[in-house]
Amino acid sequence: MYKVLIVEDDVSFARLLSKFLERNGFMVETGHTGIQAEKILKEHHIDVMLTDVRLPEYDGITLLSKVSAPTQVIVMTGYAEVAIAVKAIKQGAFDYIEKPFMPEQILTVIQAALKSNSAINVQTNSGLSTGKPQRPFLVSEAALVLEEYISLVAPTDMSVLLIGPSGTGKEVTAKRIHETSRRKKGAFVAIDCGAIPKELASSEFFGHIKGSFTGAINDHIGSFEAAHEGTLFLDEVGNLSYGNQIHLLRVLQERKVKRVGSTSEISVDVRIISATNEDLKSAVEKGTFREDLYHRLNEFSLQIPSLVDRQDDLEALANYFLTVANADLKRNVVGFSDEVWEIFNAYGWPGNIRELQNVVKRAVLLTQGDVILPLVLPKEIKQASKAKADRNGTLSKAEFEKEQILTALKRTNYNKSKAAKLLQITRKTLYNRIIQYDLEV
Numbered sequence: 001m002y003k004v005l006i007v008e009d010d011v012s013f014a015r016l017l018s019k020f021l022e023r024n025g026f027m028v029e030t031g032h033t034g035i036q037a038e039k040i041l042k043e044h045h046i047d048v049m050l051t052d053v054r055l056p057e058y059d060g061i062t063l064l065s066k067v068s069a070p071t072q073v074i075v076m077t078g079y080a081e082v083a084i085a086v087k088a089i090k091q092g093a094f095d096y097i098e099k100p101f102m103p104e105q106i107l108t109v110i111q112a113a114l115k116s117n118s119a120i121n122v123q124t125n126s127g128l129s130t131g132k133p134q135r136p137f138l139v140s141e142a143a144l145v146l147e148e149y150i151s152l153v154a155p156t157d158m159s160v161l162l163i164g165p166s167g168t169g170k171e172v173t174a175k176r177i178h179e180t181s182r183r184k185k186g187a188f189v190a191i192d193c194g195a196i197p198k199e200l201a202s203s204e205f206f207g208h209i210k211g212s213f214t215g216a217i218n219d220h221i222g223s224f225e226a227a228h229e230g231t232l233f234l235d236e237v238g239n240l241s242y243g244n245q246i247h248l249l250r251v252l253q254e255r256k257v258k259r260v261g262s263t264s265e266i267s268v269d270v271r272i273i274s275a276t277n278e279d280l281k282s283a284v285e286k287g288t289f290r291e292d293l294y295h296r297l298n299e300f301s302l303q304i305p306s307l308v309d310r311q312d313d314l315e316a317l318a319n320y321f322l323t324v325a326n327a328d329l330k331r332n333v334v335g336f337s338d339e340v341w342e343i344f345n346a347y348g349w350p351g352n353i354r355e356l357q358n359v360v361k362r363a364v365l366l367t368q369g370d371v372i373l374p375l376v377l378p379k380e381i382k383q384a385s386k387a388k389a390d391r392n393g394t395l396s397k398a399e400f401e402k403e404q405i406l407t408a409l410k411r412t413n414y415n416k417s418k419a420a421k422l423l424q425i426t427r428k429t430l431y432n433r434i435i436q437y438d439l440e441v
């Protein structure tokens with residue numbers, strides 16, 4: 001979780017801002033003066049500092065000089081304090097924001113600051129150390145909405161049903177809910193309901209005692225008991241047999257389990273998160289999935305988007321998997337060529353995040369030089385993206401150029417010098433094109 005330091009002498013505004021950022025998944029520290037902020041900076045790792053310019057003791061610009069990398073600083077200025085904002089940026093602030101601002105505006109600036117930091121980390125990690133990043137910094141609309149829902153539902157004990165295609169990160173989401181819940185000290189136990197034979201499901205869920213059936217050579221703790229005071233993740237829940245659905249429902253109603261072969265009941269305190277990649281509602285209509293169980297599991301449902309529906313996360317995810325693969329394979333690959341990004345952006349990723357992860361790892365393994373080239377990508381990915389490019393062949397030259405410019409700007413976080421470099425044109429030409437195409441940047 002990223003940590004933000006708010007330095008603001010208006011205590012109620014600081015409190016409001018802090019609550020808003022916490023709801024959006026950040027950890028927050030607050031200081032009301034420069035001296036308090038300095039102390040916090042010494043004691044905590046701060047990813048982003050948001051500071052007011054007008055502070056008691058000394059101002060935000062002086063505080064800026066006491067901050068060192070990798071903390072990014074965003075200065076909050078009053079209306080018409082542009083000169084101060086410019087001074088702040090010259091002295092190393094990442095950006096400034098004029099008060100009053102909309103909550104979404106501050107989120108966008110913080111995300112941009114973190115993104116520019118994560119680019120540095122990716123390079124450092126892939127080049128110099130083997131440390132793996134904790135998780136990628138995702139910025140798509142879909143990822144932000146998902147994060148918001150996770151932070152709302154995690155502190156409750158509601159049963160959550162995760163719905164989404166294979167490889168989209170349902171288990172990762174279930175773990176995040178667990179880790180940000182009050183149950184985080186308890187176990188996270190995952191069962192793949194599609195993988196356990198029907199006749200062993202009871203023993204898997206509820207345990208058994210020695211001798212209760214052929215092959216039961218020892219007492220066995222079931223997943224419910226193992227997840228006591230923690231979270232039980234039921235993957236592919238739609239694959240449970242009708243009989244096992246009845247057993248599961250009974251336990252969820254009574255919160256007690258009986259090991260197979262035993263008569264004594266054991267109380268369990270378990271939160272259930274389940275996942276499905278099929279339409280459970282239609283299974284209910286067809287009568288293959290019990291409606292009462294469906295409602296028990298679905299106190300809150302979350303749709304996990306396909307990778308193509310969160311295209312803005314592709315770059316962060318690919319860079320993240322590059323860093324992880326470098327660490328795993330002890331390699332030093334530094335990035336992807338422009339052609340590879342084009343192929344990645346055009347491809348449909350039917351296997352979603354898992355497929356991207358596998359493609360990047362394989363590419364790292366096959367790469368001889370510093371940069372991943374199309375050469376090391378699987379043929380089907382190149383073919384699919386070529387077909388898409390051919391279909392787009394009807395785009396006019398101007399439309400094509402416009403798209404290229406927008407992609408480059410997005411990829412460089414709207415840094416025009418870097419975008420021009422990427423496009424292999426001069427800054428002046430880029431400015432001319434922005435005016436010519438009336439691009440909002």
Ligand SMILES: Nc1ncnc2c1ncn2[C@@H]1O[C@H](COP(=O)(O)OP(=O)(O)OP(=O)(O)O)[C@@H](O)[C@H]1O
Pocket residue numbers: 135136164165166167168169170171172173235275277353354357
């Ligand atoms: N947000 C993420 N950040 C980093 N890695 C991720 C993220 N989401 C998914 N992954 C990776 O993608 C792979 C697939 O994720 P996961 O197993 O959670 O998907 P799933 O939807 O549960 O898949 P299935 O339906 O096939 O069980 C995993 O290796 C996981 O580590």
